[in-house]
Amino acid sequence: MSEIRLFVSTTEKQAGAVLDIMTAVFGEEDFAIATMEIDETRDVWEASIYMMADEEAEVKARLEEALQPGFSHLPIEREVLPDIDWIAKSLEGLAPVRAGRFVVHGSHDRDKVKTGEVAIEIDAGQAFGTGHHGTTAGCLEMLASVARTRRIRNVLDLGTGSGVLAIAARKLLHVPVLATDIDPIATRVATENARRNGVVTGLAFATAPGFHSTTFSANGPFDLIIANILARPLMKMAPELVANLAPGGSVILSGILAEQRWKVLAAYNGQHLEHVRTIWRNGWVTIHLAK
Ligand SMILES: C[S@@+](CC[C@H](N)C(=O)[O-])C[C@H]1O[C@@H](n2cnc3c(N)ncnc32)[C@H](O)[C@@H]1O
Numbered sequence: 001m002s003e004i005r006l007f008v009s010t011t012e013k014q015a016g017a018v019l020d021i022m023t024a025v026f027g028e029e030d031f032a033i034a035t036m037e038i039d040e041t042r043d044v045w046e047a048s049i050y051m052m053a054d055e056e057a058e059v060k061a062r063l064e065e066a067l068q069p070g071f072s073h074l075p076i077e078r079e080v081l082p083d084i085d086w087i088a089k090s091l092e093g094l095a096p097v098r099a100g101r102f103v104v105h106g107s108h109d110r111d112k113v114k115t116g117e118v119a120i121e122i123d124a125g126q127a128f129g130t131g132h133h134g135t136t137a138g139c140l141e142m143l144a145s146v147a148r149t150r151r152i153r154n155v156l157d158l159g160t161g162s163g164v165l166a167i168a169a170r171k172l173l174h175v176p177v178l179a180t181d182i183d184p185i186a187t188r189v190a191t192e193n194a195r196r197n198g199v200v201t202g203l204a205f206a207t208a209p210g211f212h213s214t215t216f217s218a219n220g221p222f223d224l225i226i227a228n229i230l231a232r233p234l235m236k237m238a239p240e241l242v243a244n245l246a247p248g249g250s251v252i253l254s255g256i257l258a259e260q261r262w263k264v265l266a267a268y269n270g271q272h273l274e275h276v277r278t279i280w281r282n283g284w285v286t287i288h289l290a291k
Helices: 012-026 053-066 086-090 107-112 134-149 164-173 184-196 215-219 231-243 258-269
Strands: 003-010 033-039 044-052 077-081 097-099 102-105 118-121 155-158 177-181 203-207 222-228 245-257 274-281 284-290
Touching: 003 012, 003 053, 012 033, 012 044, 012 053, 044 053, 053 077, 097 134, 102 107, 102 134, 102 164, 107 118, 118 164, 134 164, 134 222, 134 245, 134 274, 134 284, 155 164, 164 177, 164 184, 164 203, 164 222, 177 184, 177 215, 184 203, 203 215, 222 231, 231 245, 231 258, 245 258, 258 274, 258 284
Parallel strands: 102 118, 155 177, 155 222, 177 203, 222 245
Antiparallel strands: 003 044, 003 077, 033 044, 097 102, 245 284, 274 284
């Protein structure tokens, strides 16, 4: 289902006032709300609220009412956000990607791996995750840094896609890794990628939507959970995700646009996790939180 952005276009001052109204009306619900500058010289700003297509009519009606009377002169505009084509994204650029100690490369670039690097071979295919996307690279960089500072005895990779992060975790840490995806094609591709990387033990794959499987309780709780999905499902999943985290455990979250960062942080702070570090890459953020 598509995501919709409803927005008003106005001055910086009025956009701030509209943002306050949006926050007062929708702040308790998990809609992303933001202002952004469109044209600095003409003082054009937009105040926006994001929702799924089936929520648009209700949100629009409530927003129209909330903007009465002070801002009723501002038309509410809409934009249908393009469905993120994860596979097309994963095909962007095929040169090896380096993040932390990791290098992710296609089979044609095996000879480019340098001594001391942890190499993961992924050919662009039917599942997301060649390392080129800012979220995957951010997760790899964060994984390398978390591994240096924390004791990790097992790992969950939720939304494994090509399996790139699960394979990276297994190769770096040599601890049991569970990798799941809602999409059976992804788990099939990930299993094949693990085999091609010589990772045949210590890494299990399962198809499951979110945490709806007994495999999580059978393999958890986890010292490290990595989830590169999207901001909204990550916020919704926060209670379940934290319930599967071991005491003192770490969470690496990505798939989050920079402007959605504070909302995701709030959802996880609400579950008593503390922010440790954020990495910014190409407009996306990767966040490390700890229990
Ligand atoms: C952005 S890709 C990340 C792939 C890989 N982990 C990476 O970092 O490159 C997101 C993956 O999460 C999966 N996914 C989306 N929603 C999910 C959910 N509710 N439960 C499990 N997997 C989900 C998608 O099928 C997709 O493979």
